[in-house]
Amino acid sequence: MLHEVTAVRYVTPLREGGSMPGLVEGDDHRLYVLKWVGAAQGRKALIAEVLAGELGRGLGLPVPELVLLDLDPVLARSEPEVMIQDQMRASGGGNLGMAYVSGALNFDPLCFEVDAELAARVLWFDALIGNVDRSWRNPNMLVATGGLRLIDHGASLIFHHHWPGAQGWRLKPYDASDHALRRSAGPLAAAEAELAPLVPAALAAAVAAIPEVWLVEEPGFETPEAVRAAYVEQVTARWEGRSVWLPELIELVEVAE
Template identity: 60%
Template sequence: MLQEVVATRYVTPLREGGSLPGIVEADDLGTYVMKFTGAGQGRKTLVAEVVCGELGRRLGLRVPELVAIELDPVIGLAEPDQEVQELLKASAGLNLGMDYLPGSLGFDPLAYEVDPAEAGRVVWFDALINNVDRSWRNPNMLVWHGDPWLIDHGATMIWHHNWPGAQASAAKPYNASDHVLAPFAPDIAAAAAALAPLVTEELLTEVVAQVPDVWLEGEPGFDTTDRLRRAYVEPLLARAGSIHERILMEAPAAPRPSQVPGWLTEHLTPWPHPTKKDRAARADTGRTSKDGDR
């Protein structure tokens, strides 16, 4: 099971997310981005976050640590926003927390380079979990200390919204044409060779076991949570061996202009970032070059 902590302070809502996640502090002195069971997308979004987030981390991808957060709605009484108060009241009990990455920036494909090997691993992983929400329109990636981190896996495994059609849905190809990393020539074959053998029944069973029972109880068509957990394992296990053969990479839609200010662009490059001393040296070199031209 996920580590459990208790929320001690509601800090602020994050308006960028459609489910209105919020930043909270917990009794382990950690700070988390909290996603709520009372949000419109419901608990299946949290199940997908756990299964895919924990799977990604075990495959060596950068995913912030996840915890289960016990929420007492009383901590939100001082929050002036009525919508936030109602969300907190509807989410009493166990919710999901994602480790807060202070100082991280939203990933912009026009300002940051990703090598083909890493791009291939991310695209292959998103194909495995059928992630429809990592496009250039909404990358769901952060840059922290110069490295890309994967976040927000709630819109994955679409088959768990219709279990009777899960097998047919899981057999479909994955269209990566608009994937945010498609322009970086992702090496999908190498990724499949490295990662597919790791996706075993044992690994998937371990990952699915991290989901709290309370988010699985009462699912129509399943008389026990163990059977439901098994239903999560089977489509992923079946996809792992061959999904790389069904990844479509057509001509992507026209990308939008970069939204990153010029003064921030250099800080999206991998470490080490240019320092003030480096910039001064480049400026001096430029002036010397101009003087020499004269």
């Protein structure tokens, strides 16, 4: 389960991305980037954030801490912009919070060097979760003291937007031609050997961390536990079938070297 934090102060909107996340202070006196459950992307984007983020952390990748952030809509009174007020009022209750990385800069592949082994691990991970949002145009990575941070995984695991066709995602090739770390990555075979054995346990923990409130009344499923089982089945099938999609990815990285 995610650690639960209550938002006690709304600090400012972060005017980046379609969901316009907000910066809030929690009752633990820490700052969090709040991603709204009432945003246009909806709860599916937050589910993807939790599953992918916690899976990445379980694989040893640098993902900032995620929490379940309880928001009282009354905090909207401190925000002058009507559109953001409306979003806050639509997001009462449990939202997603990501630990704020102080002093971080947006990653630019032309300005920052990345360790080749880490780049390979990130690329392998993104291929596993089908992350289509780590291009050089929009890397969704931060650079701060301590190195790289991976953020914004809401566009991964897109199969859950259409469960009846979800099986088609399992062996789908991963297009890494525009990936921000493609030219920095070392041998993917080493990343595969390191990360693949960790997936089952990390996946189980990541799926268990998804807040139940985001899984209720999912069309086609009778219970939240049935939805969790479906996520495990999907990602496990992709992990087991990596001999189908991984060779093409390895070849693409070797060409870039």
